[in-house]
Amino acid sequence: MGIDLSLLWIVIIFFGVMMYVVMDGFDLGIGMLFPFIPDRHDRDVMMNTVAPVWDGNETWLVLGGAGLLAAFPLAYSVVLSALYLPLMLMLLGLIFRGVAFEFRFKANDRERPVWDASFILGSATASIFQGVALGAYIDGIRMEGHRFAGGPLDWLAPFPLFCGVGLMVAYTVLGSTWLIMKTEGDLQQRMIRLTGALAWLLLAVIAVISLWTPLTHPEIAERWFSLPNLFWFAPVPILVVLCMLMLMRALRREPNMAPFLYALGLVFLGYSGLAISVWPNIIPPGISIWDAAGPPQSQGFALVGALFIIPFILMYTVWAYYVFRGKVRHGEGYH
Amino acid sequence: MFGLTALDLARIQFAFTISFHIVFPAITIGLAAYLAVLEGCWLRTKRPHYRDLYHFWSKIFAVNFGMGVVSGLVMAYQFGTNWSFFSEFAGSITGPLLTYEVLTAFFLEAGFLGVMLFGWNRVGPGLHFFATVMVALGTLISATWILASNSWMQTPAGFEIIDGRVVPTDWFAVIFNPSFPYRLLHMSVAAFLATALFVGASAAWHLLRGRDNQAIRKMLSMAMWMLLIVAPIQAVIGDLHGLNTLKHQPAKIAALEGHWENHGNEGLPLLLFGWPDMQREETRFAVTVPRLGSLILTHTWDGQIQGLKEFAPEDRPNSTILFWSFRVMVGLGLLMIALGAWSLLLRRGERLYRARAFLHMALWMGPAGVIAILAGWYTTEVGRQPWVVYGLQRTADAVSPHGVPELALTLGIFVIAYFFVFGVGIAYMMRLVRKGPVLEAPRPEGGPGREHTPARPLSAVDDDEVLAPNPAARTRS
Numbered sequence: 001m002g003i004d005l006s007l008l009w010i011v012i013i014f015f016g017v018m019m020y021v022v023m024d025g026f027d028l029g030i031g032m033l034f035p036f037i038p039d040r041h042d043r044d045v046m047m048n049t050v051a052p053v054w055d056g057n058e059t060w061l062v063l064g065g066a067g068l069l070a071a072f073p074l075a076y077s078v079v080l081s082a083l084y085l086p087l088m089l090m091l092l093g094l095i096f097r098g099v100a101f102e103f104r105f106k107a108n109d110r111e112r113p114v115w116d117a118s119f120i121l122g123s124a125t126a127s128i129f130q131g132v133a134l135g136a137y138i139d140g141i142r143m144e145g146h147r148f149a150g151g152p153l154d155w156l157a158p159f160p161l162f163c164g165v166g167l168m169v170a171y172t173v174l175g176s177t178w179l180i181m182k183t184e185g186d187l188q189q190r191m192i193r194l195t196g197a198l199a200w201l202l203l204a205v206i207a208v209i210s211l212w213t214p215l216t217h218p219e220i221a222e223r224w225f226s227l228p229n230l231f232w233f234a235p236v237p238i239l240v241v242l243c244m245l246m247l248m249r250a251l252r253r254e255p256n257m258a259p260f261l262y263a264l265g266l267v268f269l270g271y272s273g274l275a276i277s278v279w280p281n282i283i284p285p286g287i288s289i290w291d292a293a294g295p296p297q298s299q300g301f302a303l304v305g306a307l308f309i310i311p312f313i314l315m316y317t318v319w320a321y322y323v324f325r326g327k328v329r330h331g332e333g334y335h
Numbered sequence: 336m337f338g339l340t341a342l343d344l345a346r347i348q349f350a351f352t353i354s355f356h357i358v359f360p361a362i363t364i365g366l367a368a369y370l371a372v373l374e375g376c377w378l379r380t381k382r383p384h385y386r387d388l389y390h391f392w393s394k395i396f397a398v399n400f401g402m403g404v405v406s407g408l409v410m411a412y413q414f415g416t417n418w419s420f421f422s423e424f425a426g427s428i429t430g431p432l433l434t435y436e437v438l439t440a441f442f443l444e445a446g447f448l449g450v451m452l453f454g455w456n457r458v459g460p461g462l463h464f465f466a467t468v469m470v471a472l473g474t475l476i477s478a479t480w481i482l483a484s485n486s487w488m489q490t491p492a493g494f495e496i497i498d499g500r501v502v503p504t505d506w507f508a509v510i511f512n513p514s515f516p517y518r519l520l521h522m523s524v525a526a527f528l529a530t531a532l533f534v535g536a537s538a539a540w541h542l543l544r545g546r547d548n549q550a551i552r553k554m555l556s557m558a559m560w561m562l563l564i565v566a567p568i569q570a571v572i573g574d575l576h577g578l579n580t581l582k583h584q585p586a587k588i589a590a591l592e593g594h595w596e597n598h599g600n601e602g603l604p605l606l607l608f609g610w611p612d613m614q615r616e617e618t619r620f621a622v623t624v625p626r627l628g629s630l631i632l633t634h635t636w637d638g639q640i641q642g643l644k645e646f647a648p649e650d651r652p653n654s655t656i657l658f659w660s661f662r663v664m665v666g667l668g669l670l671m672i673a674l675g676a677w678s679l680l681l682r683r684g685e686r687l688y689r690a691r692a693f694l695h696m697a698l699w700m701g702p703a704g705v706i707a708i709l710a711g712w713y714t715t716e717v718g719r720q721p722w723v724v725y726g727l728q729r730t731a732d733a734v735s736p737h738g739v740p741e742l743a744l745t746l747g748i749f750v751i752a753y754f755f756v757f758g759v760g761i762a763y764m765m766r767l768v769r770k771g772p773v774l775e776a777p778r779p780e781g782g783p784g785r786e787h788t789p790a791r792p793l794s795a796v797d798d799d800e801v802l803a804p805n806p807a808a809r810t811r812s
Binding site: 051053055059062065069070073076078081092095096098101103106107146148294298301302309316317319 | 426429449450452759
């Protein structure tokens with residue numbers, strides 16, 4: 001076999017999950033920014049910036065799950081059962097925030113606060129438990145043979161919980177920079193000020209996780225700090241600092257799209273850093289992507305579809321964003 | 336908890352979450368197609384009530400779609416969280432099928448949904464119509480893949496088992512497994528029927544309250560044509576599906592007929608009612624029609640089928656549930672055919688819009704399609720037991736190794752959250768239905784362009800605005 005199907009699939013899943021983090025990241029972030037913006041009409045605007053696209057954003061999460069099941073059934077079954085409670089709570093969060101998009105506009109004045117709360121708490125719950133699941137995953141999953149051998153509360157540990165809070169910060173920065181791009185006037189100004197503070201918090205989170213993981217996992221330290229890896233991976237932290245500086249600079253000069261792009265850069269670099277730490281495992285610490293691979297007949301069949309169809313998906317996704325380009329104004333909505 | 340095992344709880348959780356879920360995609364499939372037809376009619380005829388109906392139903396569609404998306408997300412992850420040994424065993428088949436569903440259907444729906452719901456004034460009419468058609472197409476493609484996957488679990492084909500895992504050998508045989516064509520047709524048509532009944536009931540509700548206009552009449556008329564033509568077709572598809580099941584899953588048929596054993600060579604009676612008792616191995620209090628069972632099941636006068644006693648007790652599905660879920664489905668199907676036929680009789684002289692007894696029946700039949708879908712799925716899924724993949728893996732061997740406490744906790748949260756969220760969501764849908772289609776005042780020719788059409792594809796507008804008295808709403812009485 002000339003083609004390493006497992007390698008191609010992990011790249012696709014990496015890409016799918018990254019698309020999810022980036023795209024659902026900013027709309028989850030908007031939910032967590034709601035408490036800072038009490039005015040109802042401002043909240044309408046914030047929600048309307050993502051209303052036409054949030055569903056597509058969330059679909060990347062389903063692709064990640066389905067791709068994992070298709071290409072690495074072992075990883076899907078073990079990782080998902082190991083992370084049972086955080087994932088269930090994440091899904092509940094996504095339910096409450098997802099329906100809020102529709103319900104909030106159908107509710108009367110008396111009911112609307114319920115769906116505002118549902119949007120805020122749902123977004124926060126989904127974000128924190130995604131981070132918790134990520135942290136628990138990096139920390140490693142206890143296994144015996146092909147079975148999960150840990151307990152239901154293994155994820156209740158300092159590192160996963162810190163990752164949960166860290167991901168909330170990352171999503172909130174994506175949300176605030178997205179709103180800088182999509183709004184104007186007073187709301188935009190407030191987002192610029194918030195981003196200034198939140199971005200430093202995000203940098204701190206990235207720094208802490210970058211230190212915490214190698215300190216507690218020798219194999220991750222080995223990955224990053226042995227030669228020649230050190231030279232190969234040195235650009236990652238350097239680019240993080242550079243992105244941060246550019247973001248701060250952009251905030252000072254009538255920003256529009258730039259802060260969002262730099263925030264995307266930061267999140268992408270953080271995400272890549274974690275991928276470098278975990279590679280080539282799909283169930284850390286010991287099961288590699290090749291150990292967990294499904295039969296080549298399954299990987300190959302699904303791969304044909306993925307390679308052929310994903311470009312089309314990207315095309316019409318870009319088109320949908322293009323249709324709803326530009327600033328969203330008060331009372332305008334799309335209705 | 337209440338003497339339930341972890342397996343029981345996992346099954347209850349799956350049954351609960353999927354029962355809620357299936358209702359939304361079924362209505363989504365039907366409404367998406369209905370909206371595509373309405374928009375097509377609007378573009379072709381330019382009669383305004385088509386456009387008004389489009390905007391009316393697209394609001395309801397949006398709420399329904401949102402609930403389908405979030406409840407569906409739970410399903411995509413539950414295979415791994417709750418049924419990890421099933422995923423490990425058969426993920427090589429169900430995984431690629433689910434991946435194709437995501438790639439060809441979910442993205443298509445999601446990508447064009449924004450334009451469909453929010454883009455009326457942002458893109459040209461042709462492009463908007465295209466977006467609606469893509470969403471409708473996406474819902475049908477989605478049904479195709481997920482039913483291929485489910486049908487494979489019912490009648491597996493095109494695989495071999497290597498090292499305790501399923502390995503696909505022939506994808507064509509996997510997808511077009513023996514029960515797939517029947518299940519796909521049966522479910523797609525069921526979705527159309529359920530939607531037609533919902534639309535028809537909405538119209539009947541308004542007409543019964545004296546609210547009568549061109550749009551409401553059109554709604555009722557279109558729904559009843561659908562019912563008249565499609566309900567009998569569904570009966571034929573159901574019959575063919577039943578014959579297919581008899582061939583591949585005879586225990587399911589025996590259980591849903593409450594048939595325990597054959598007596599000599601005599602033809603089978605049809606049990607109209609009764610109470611199959613799994614312990615006593617008989618159907619008690621049976622009300623029978625001689626020979627009708629043979630006629631329906633084998634299309635001959637004295638054909639026989641295997642009785643439940645021919646299967647080992649641990650391989651028998653629960654006949655008590657199947658017997659009744661099947662009868663609920665068939666009974667409602669017969670009522671649908673009757674309602675369709677009645678509507679035809681009332682077409683002369685437009686009595687359709689005035690006959691109160693008929694309108695009452697149409698109103699009460701509103702949820703019948705959804706109930707029939709649920710009953711049908713209980714029949715086919717409970718009938719697959721005790722297997723998760725028929726004949727290959729037992730449900731008891733598929734479940735994740737979770738303890739009772741965490742399953743009880745999540746089940747409790749799901750029950751509370753679902754009843755609250757989806758209860759309110761359905762209430763909002765009904766609130767929109769009660770408002771009825773808003774007729775827009777005709778615009779003078781050459782007036783303001785499309786940009787200024789006060790279109791409201793999504794009623795993300797304030798309630799007060801829609802509730803305001805609209806003089807155009809009663810243009811016809």
